[in-house]
Amino acid sequence: MLTRRQMLLGAAGGWLTRRSMAQAPAETLESLPGKAQLIRRAGRPPNYETPLAGLVPAFTANRDFFVRYHLAVIPELDPRTWSLEIGGASARRPYRISLTQLRRDFEPAELTAVNQCSGNRRGLFAPRVPGVQWGNGAMGNARWRGARLRDVLHRADLAPEALEVWCDGADGPVIPTTPDFVKSLPLERALDESTLIAYEMNGAPLPHLNGAPARLVVPGWTGTYWMKHLTQLRVEPTACESFWMKSAYRVPAGAFKGSRFASQDNPDTVPITDILVNSLITSHVDGARVRADAGESLAGKAWDNGAGIDVVEYSVDGRRSWRAAQLGRDLGRFGWREFAVSLRDVPRGAVEVAVRARSRDGSQQPEKLTVNPAGYHDNRVQSVRLEIA
Amino acid sequence: MSVPRALPLLALCIAAPLRAAEPPPLREGPGREVTQTNCAVCHSVEYIPMNAPAMDRVGWQKSVQKMRERFGAPLSEADAQVVLDYLSVNYAGKGG
Numbered sequence: 001m002l003t004r005r006q007m008l009l010g011a012a013g014g015w016l017t018r019r020s021m022a023q024a025p026a027e028t029l030e031s032l033p034g035k036a037q038l039i040r041r042a043g044r045p046p047n048y049e050t051p052l053a054g055l056v057p058a059f060t061a062n063r064d065f066f067v068r069y070h071l072a073v074i075p076e077l078d079p080r081t082w083s084l085e086i087g088g089a090s091a092r093r094p095y096r097i098s099l100t101q102l103r104r105d106f107e108p109a110e111l112t113a114v115n116q117c118s119g120n121r122r123g124l125f126a127p128r129v130p131g132v133q134w135g136n137g138a139m140g141n142a143r144w145r146g147a148r149l150r151d152v153l154h155r156a157d158l159a160p161e162a163l164e165v166w167c168d169g170a171d172g173p174v175i176p177t178t179p180d181f182v183k184s185l186p187l188e189r190a191l192d193e194s195t196l197i198a199y200e201m202n203g204a205p206l207p208h209l210n211g212a213p214a215r216l217v218v219p220g221w222t223g224t225y226w227m228k229h230l231t232q233l234r235v236e237p238t239a240c241e242s243f244w245m246k247s248a249y250r251v252p253a254g255a256f257k258g259s260r261f262a263s264q265d266n267p268d269t270v271p272i273t274d275i276l277v278n279s280l281i282t283s284h285v286d287g288a289r290v291r292a293d294a295g296e297s298l299a300g301k302a303w304d305n306g307a308g309i310d311v312v313e314y315s316v317d318g319r320r321s322w323r324a325a326q327l328g329r330d331l332g333r334f335g336w337r338e339f340a341v342s343l344r345d346v347p348r349g350a351v352e353v354a355v356r357a358r359s360r361d362g363s364q365q366p367e368k369l370t371v372n373p374a375g376y377h378d379n380r381v382q383s384v385r386l387e388i389a
Numbered sequence: 390m391s392v393p394r395a396l397p398l399l400a401l402c403i404a405a406p407l408r409a410a411e412p413p414p415l416r417e418g419p420g421r422e423v424t425q426t427n428c429a430v431c432h433s434v435e436y437i438p439m440n441a442p443a444m445d446r447v448g449w450q451k452s453v454q455k456m457r458e459r460f461g462a463p464l465s466e467a468d469a470q471v472v473l474d475y476l477s478v479n480y481a482g483k484g485g
Contacts, residue, residue, distance in 0.1 A: 030409060030410060032408065032409065033408060040409070041439060042412075042432060042433055042435050042436060042439065043409030043410065043411075043412055043433045043435065044409060044432055044433040045432060046409060071431075072431060072432060127443075127483070128442045128443035128483065129443050130440045130443045130444065130448065130452060131440075131443075132439070133439050133440070133442075133443075173431065173460075174430060174431045175430065175431065175461060175463070176461075177460070177461020177462075177463070178431060178460045178461050179459070179460070243459060247459065
């Protein structure tokens, strides 16, 4: 987790690293064009996560929003010449559309949603697993505006046998032997009214490193489906065979709750789909000193797959008894929910405060990690140790 | 994006519009040059130290195999051995 000291060090602009808490990876802050200082996990392709301070506001600023790429060739697309191709064997009227047309021809839809990388918190896994070693910041909450994918697909007159929508973006591999990043969605999810082709994020055009000029927004599902720099949609009667569907982004069958993606299932593994219920304390880091009478609150965010947060609870007695935290404004079922606990209500001295969220679908953050080879879905209950005077 | 087969590697590297600082160099040791050359084609070499805590020799063996078989890393068998030995000595931090 990021400390204020690191923020200051980072702001000085140097190449600075520091080992943080025992299990967390080393952290380097760096600023890319159009971005604030983010925690660098890899420079090429760019993989940068949001420092804790960036996750404090209700909406994660575009300049603070995390950056995640698999492949290192990332063209900057000119919005005036960019176009999106809609086709495939199950599209009876394939067509191509410009950004101006996308904005003009389809009724804009707007919603707030958490975008969370499938591998968020992989770096906290024990035992450790390979992959980008993310901490807590491969996620953010934003207001997305765009056309409904459903409307764009319907214009192509879909055939009844349509099964999946295969999605491609402009970013690509350095050498052609590396599989291009192509993902698919089951038709019913593609036709869900909340799935968007977004061209705006928090009221501004998408930043380049978050998928300009248009990207998919698949609220409730992990970031892997949110194709950036979208260039092609293919409606197909068969399952997409991309490496990134068949081999990557999969979890052991039956291990986690989530929407079925039946055309991509196999006996051992299934594609990752829904975000699991989770929470993050954003107001304090481990070891913080607090004055009880200063009127401070312990605060953070809770989110899930769109079922909606039912309750956030906290414990100050070693996770034996739990009390409800106060919930903030409802930003919509796909957005995160802010919570707060007045520190006046917490005993003085050395206190460990644990927080857990429960979803309206009944699922609750677990105490134990469900270990899986790719390091997904760490939604364990977290806590901070405070020194309350 | 599908990449035209004949595009020279260098042109593609330049196409990536990024101003990230160079990552710290890999540790000194036999095999460092071969590793640096072969493992920085598609991504920066910092993928190596980043993953060290998750790796032992078997882990690196699987990883190098994945780079070759799944991602098409153009590595000769001999170079793959050199890389594996280098990584196992310098970046196997699992359990440690």
